[in-house]
Amino acid sequence: MPSNVNSFPALDNGMLAQLPVSLLIDDLSRTTRFPDGSLLGAAAESRLRYRWTLRYDNLGDAEWQRMVAFIDATGRGAESFAFPDPIGNLLAQSANLESSPWVASPGLVVDTISDLDQANAFILTNSAPLPLTLTQTVALDGPFKTCFSVMAKWAGGASFSLSLSDGTNSNQNSATANEWSRFAVVLSPADAPSRLCSITVPANTQVIVASPQLEIAAAPGAHLATGLQSSLFPAAWLADQSYDSQSNAPGAHSITLRIESLRNR
Amino acid sequence: MTFPNLISGELAQSSAVRTQPAKHSAALFEGFSRQSHRISDLDHRSWHLNYTNLTAEEAFQLRNFFEAVPVGGVFEFTDPWTSQLFTTCRMASPRLSMSCDRDNRYSVQLEIENAI
Numbered sequence: 001m002p003s004n005v006n007s008f009p010a011l012d013n014g015m016l017a018q019l020p021v022s023l024l025i026d027d028l029s030r031t032t033r034f035p036d037g038s039l040l041g042a043a044a045e046s047r048l049r050y051r052w053t054l055r056y057d058n059l060g061d062a063e064w065q066r067m068v069a070f071i072d073a074t075g076r077g078a079e080s081f082a083f084p085d086p087i088g089n090l091l092a093q094s095a096n097l098e099s100s101p102w103v104a105s106p107g108l109v110v111d112t113i114s115d116l117d118q119a120n121a122f123i124l125t126n127s128a129p130l131p132l133t134l135t136q137t138v139a140l141d142g143p144f145k146t147c148f149s150v151m152a153k154w155a156g157g158a159s160f161s162l163s164l165s166d167g168t169n170s171n172q173n174s175a176t177a178n179e180w181s182r183f184a185v186v187l188s189p190a191d192a193p194s195r196l197c198s199i200t201v202p203a204n205t206q207v208i209v210a211s212p213q214l215e216i217a218a219a220p221g222a223h224l225a226t227g228l229q230s231s232l233f234p235a236a237w238l239a240d241q242s243y244d245s246q247s248n249a250p251g252a253h254s255i256t257l258r259i260e261s262l263r264n265r
Numbered sequence: 266m267t268f269p270n271l272i273s274g275e276l277a278q279s280s281a282v283r284t285q286p287a288k289h290s291a292a293l294f295e296g297f298s299r300q301s302h303r304i305s306d307l308d309h310r311s312w313h314l315n316y317t318n319l320t321a322e323e324a325f326q327l328r329n330f331f332e333a334v335p336v337g338g339v340f341e342f343t344d345p346w347t348s349q350l351f352t353t354c355r356m357a358s359p360r361l362s363m364s365c366d367r368d369n370r371y372s373v374q375l376e377i378e379n380a381i
Contacts, residue, residue: 020366025328027359029336046336087321087365221369222321225329265332 007141008083009066014145014189016216017054017086024051028262046265051239052086054257064253068245071257077241082141083259088231089224090138090146090214091197095120096227097209101136108132108201113208117180118151120225121210124160126201135198138214140232143191149184149220150199150212152177160207161200164214166192177207184220229263236261266333266340268354268377269326271319277345282313311357311378312342317370324363324371331361331375339380353380 010016026049032040059067074081084090093099098110107128115121126132140146148164154177163172164187173185187195197214201207211223224231239258246254270276286309291301316327334340334356342354357378365371 019369020364022362022364025331025361025363027336027356029359031336031359040337048332087363222325224321224325265335 008081009063009070010143010145010189011056011063012060014143014216014218015086016084016142016144017052018056020055021086022053023085023087025049026051027265047262048265050085050233050236050261050263052083052257052259054086054259056253056255056257059253059255061251061253064245064247064255067255067257071238071243074238076243077238080235080237082139083233083236083261084140084144084216085231085233086216087221087224088215089226090140090195090216090230090232091136091212092226092228092230093136094212094223094226097122097134097212102134103136104134105132108134110134115208115210118153118210121151121208123206123208124199124201125206126203129203131200131202133198133200135196136212136214138195138197138230138232139193139234140195140214140216141193143189144216145186145189145218146195146214147184147186147217147220148195148197148212148214149182151180151182151210151223152207153180154178154207158205158207159202160205160209161202163196163198163200165196165198166190167194167196168192170196180210182211182220186218233261233263266330266338268340268342269323269330271316271323275345276343277312277314278316280315280317281345282315283310283344283346284313285310309379310344311376312344313376314374316373319371319373321365321369321371324365324373327373327375328361328363331356342377342379351379354378355380 028047109125111123113121113123157176157178159176161174162185164185169190171185171187175183213223236259239260244256289301289303339353339355341352343350354377358376362374
């Protein structure tokens, strides 16, 4: 069991969901349509509702019990919980490394750089005689397998490293960037309340990076650009206050969950 | 804002549906006579865009675009049938539907219209 029963349970393989996953995004802004077809909207109430449908098949007994315990712990929809979008990027500001919540070590300079092949690229300059880091902490609570990845390049090659830590365990991948390519580091499942993603630039080195992403996955997927809000939804709940469960055979359970969350646009 | 292209450079797939509703009201009477009057003669049209077998990048581009369009916001869209540019389009439906299958292929559905 996870240390926090209100954290969304992980499967035995450290994943959050099985594919397929479906997502509906509804614009809840109040709008009025006139007979001629024109539309009037209330911009002050610009909210989006996200609704995921997660279908789990062939769950083992332990996985199924974790799911049911979680659903019970949340009062079958009465209580909210943090929910990481299974097809999203859990980092905020993935297109702006100069802004919070990115934290650069004193001495590490982060500048935008225009690049024909990659939008929102940044050059990290370390003129100091020691390695410096650019980090972001994500409040991802639960024993998920996570993958932190970033696009990087440097003509002639530049070494740098990516690391991913949950406070207890960490993993690091040192790499040499040449042409644009995606580098990744994967951290095995461990029950932890957060993940720390770091890009380390060695002493007296520069490297160009873009499109960082943290996802619950065993390998990097396509990049989803994020702004102030990441794909980690701090308050989600079971939609319809119900879920569907079926046991087809001993040790082979199925559950369908519908999860909702709201956020401002 | 400009509606995003697919990797192929196209805006839509062949499953897209274009609708041009007639803006008039009609009444049928006994004897099969019919009376109608036009409400508007503006060129209102909408496109129901149904994408399948998208890569994650293509699907995320559409999702990001849908999330980024503000209430009442308009964007450019080129009619895939006529190549006519409509500079003031908007979301006709407040919903984007997206799914990822077992092979990591995405499908996305959304509907847009030209603002009149």
